[in-house]
Amino acid sequence: MSVEQALHEAQLQRQVNALIVAHLRDHNLLQAANAVANATMTPLNVEVPSNKLMDLVLKGFSVDRDENPWNANATIGMDILGVGGTTYVGYGPLQSIPHKSWDFSSTKTKGHSKIFPKHDTRHISEHKNAARCARFSPDGRLVATGSADTSIKLFEVDKVRQMMMTDAVGRDGPLRPVIRTFYDHVQAINDLDFHPQSSVLISGAKDRTIKFFDFAKTTAKRAFRVIQDTHNVRSVSFHPCGDFLLAGTDHPTPHLYDVNTFQCYLSSTVQDGQVEGAINQIRYASNGGIYVTASKDGCIRIWDGVSASCVHVIEQAHSSLEVTSANFTKDQRYILSCGKDSMVRLWDVGSGQQVKQYGGSQHDQMRCQAVFNHTEEFVLCIDESTSEVVVWDALTGEIASRFLSNHSGAPRWLEHSPSESAFITCGNDRSVRFWRETF
Known part of the structure; x- marks a missing residue:
């Protein structure tokens, strides 16, 4: 040399x-x-x-x-x-999407709040019982909803847009944005997630199972693989590589599954008594290095994505009341949480300190979640007392907008698209509504 x-x-x-x-x-x-x-x-x-x-x-x-x-x-x-590498048309490994990282801990956030754009809404479908959860695919082209009626509906967002822009009636009848319906659970569905590369949707349900559905097959109605857990599966989350998944259950410790073998791993560093209460939500960070749990015991816990050890606990995150959701920002520096103290809070991952709070809405009954919009400039949640969608400027913490959800009663779930100014709401009135920025 x-x-x-x-x-x-x-x-x-x-x-x-x-x-x-x-x-x-x-x-x-x-x-x-x-x-x-x-x-x-x-x-x-x-x-x-x-x-x-x-x-x-x-x-x-x-x-x-x-x-x-x-x-x-x-x-x-x-x-x-087991799906032979088949992918839905246009759905596959994602390119790196540029986004701006916001310094939410900065004190220089006073001034006028941003204006949240007006949104049109449309009732796009209805389940036979309460619609309990929703999830967008990583590219925003698909969205799935899960219901207490044990069904899962899969929508194509392009068809929803066409429905909203026209009278949605052609020579072949009304436009139907539901492209798949799956029936394979025997109890209510709690959460959904899309595989990061392939045409696979997973669901977690009260029947203690996690089921895998191949939505590339037009005739498929049943799951092609099933994980039998020991507890009610409240929340599911795929690792960004797709080889592992997390399950948050009635058991206080996260269940980590190898998708190749379905072997379950539990943290060896957590002793009995250190964690209490079921896990309401579990989510990976965007690089899979860490994950977060929101628990009924009022704690937010951050876990190491390699060792599965708990590395930080935010105790009494919502005044000792139940934490119903927790999600990372795209740059993984912050966690947005929602709790039954009717507050939405933002936490610094490194220090565990609260850097923002968003008040002015009531959500003390249902297991609802707070989410960022696709640019992370706004935070959205629901108000159970008024059946409204409430929007805050993420930097100032001020309410930027609030508007009726058009549901009969408050929606129990709100999920924002990762790729555009659009979101979905669903609730106990069984209906699914799509919201899109007015142009």
Whole structure:
């Protein structure tokens, strides 16, 4: 090897080490970042653009897929699910979507709040019993709803848009945005999630099962795989790579499943008595390095995505009352939570300190959630007392808008699209409504 080659490889190694240290540090994995920094003599405060390592890895995967189109290993998490790598048209591995990271902890947030755009709404379907949950696909092209009637409905968002823009009646009759309906549970459905790459939808239900549905098959009505849990499955979340999934259940500790083997893992570092109460919601961060649980015992817990150990507990997060939801921001720096104290709160992941709170709505009965809009400029939740949708400016904490939900009674679930100014509401009146910005 020539001197020039040796110097080049050494420089490349230093750059790789810097990327790894910065990635671990920026995603709050400080213990690991310190270990790598000390072992490689890399400064812990090395300056690297945010998510640079993720962007480079994504580009590498794209090149690998282009050069090896028949390589089964080039598409993660598809063949193991038994769907032969089939993907819904236009639905597959996602490109990195640029987004602005907001510094919610900044004190310079006074002033006029942003104006939340007006939205049109349309009743798009109805279940036979309460509509309990909804979830958009990662690309925003599909949305699924789950009901107490044990059914799951899958909608194509483009068809919903067409329905809203026209009278939705053609030569073949009315336009129907429901493209699939699944029936395979025997009790109410609590939560849904889409696989990050393949055409698979999972559901968690009171019948203690997690079921896998292949929505690429037009005739499929039943699940092609089933995980039998030991408890009521309240919440489910796929790891971003698709090889693992989390289940939040009536058991106080998260259940981590390997999608290849269906083997269940429980944290070995959590002792009996350290956690109490069922898990209302569980969600991975966008890189899978950490995940969060919102529990009936009033705590928000942050867990290490590799060791499954609890690394931080925010106690009495909602005045000792039940925490009903918890979600990460896209940059994983903050957690947005909702609780039965009728408050929505924003927490700094690194310190566990509250940085914002959003008040002025009542939600002390149902297991509702608070969500960001797709740009994270606004926070949305419901008001059970008035059956309204309430919107806050995420930076100032001031109410930016509130409007009637058009449900009979308050909607019990609200889910925002990850890709556009649109969201869905559903509730005990069995109806599903789609909301889209007025143009």
